[in-house]
Amino acid sequence: THDITIKLADEAATLKCGAEIAKVLVPGLSIYLHGDLGAGKTTLVRGLLHQLGHAGKVKSPTYTLVEPxxxxxxxxxxxxxxxxxxxxxxxxxxDAAGFRDYFNPSSLCLVEWPEKAGELLPAADIELLLQVYEAGRKLTLRSNSAIGAALLTRFNP
Ligand code: ADP
Ligand code: MG
Structure with missing residues (x-):
C-alpha cells in the first residue's frame, strides 16, 4: 500500500475532496482523520456529508463525542x-455509551482524534492526515484494509 498526497489550496478544495471521497464510499467503512486542531478535519467531513445529501449543519461534536x-x-x-x-x-x-456498536457493516464511521480512544477503536479502513501546508493544507490518504485499498483506487481527487 502507498500513500496518496493531495494539496488543498483553500477551504473549497477541502470540501471538494470530502465530496470526492463520498463518491467512492461503501457501507461498513471506518475512516480516521488525523491532524492538529484547525487542520481541516471537520471541513472535510462537511464536504463528505453534503455530497451524501445531508443538507443541514455539520459541526464537530466536541462535547457529545459523536453526531449521528x-x-x-x-x-x-x-x-x-x-x-x-x-x-x-x-x-x-x-461501551457504556454504545460506541462499539456504531462500528458495524451497515454504518459509516468518521473519527476525528482517534488516537484519544487508544486501543478501543477497531482498525480503520482508511486513515487521513491533514497538515497545514503553505497557505492551505496537505492531505495524505492511506488504506489499512483490502476494502480501503479498493476504494482508494477508485478515488479521483
Ligand atoms: P479541525 O476539525 O481539524 O479542527 P476545521 O475543519 O474546523 O479543523 O477547520 C479549521 C479551519 O481551517 C476552518 O476555518 C477552515 O475554513 C480552514 N480550512 C479548511 N481547509 C482549508 C484549506 N485547504 N486551506 C485553508 N484553510 C482551510
Ligand atoms: Mg474538528
Missing amino acids: YQVQLSGGSLNVYHFDLYRFIDPEEW
Whole structure:
C-alpha cells in the first residue's frame, strides 16, 4: 500500500475532496482523520456529508463525542457517525455509551482524534492526515484494509 498526497489550496478544495471521497464510499467503512486542531478535519467531513445529501449543519461534536446522520446511499439508508474524540477520557464510557456498536457493516464511521480512544477503536479502513501546508493544507490518504485499498483506487481527487 502507498500513500496518496493531495494539496488543498483553500477551504473549497477541502470540501471538494470530502465530496470526492463520498463518491467512492461503501457501507461498513471506518475512516480516521488525523491532524492538529484547525487542520481541516471537520471541513472535510462537511464536504463528505453534503455530497451524501445531508443538507443541514455539520459541526464537530466536541462535547457529545459523536453526531449521528442518516443519508441515502445507493437506494438504502446509511447511518453515518461523526466522532470527535478530542475530549474523550474515560475508556469505560466507550461501551457504556454504545460506541462499539456504531462500528458495524451497515454504518459509516468518521473519527476525528482517534488516537484519544487508544486501543478501543477497531482498525480503520482508511486513515487521513491533514497538515497545514503553505497557505492551505496537505492531505495524505492511506488504506489499512483490502476494502480501503479498493476504494482508494477508485478515488479521483
Ligand atoms: P479541525 O476539525 O481539524 O479542527 P476545521 O475543519 O474546523 O479543523 O477547520 C479549521 C479551519 O481551517 C476552518 O476555518 C477552515 O475554513 C480552514 N480550512 C479548511 N481547509 C482549508 C484549506 N485547504 N486551506 C485553508 N484553510 C482551510
Ligand atoms: Mg474538528
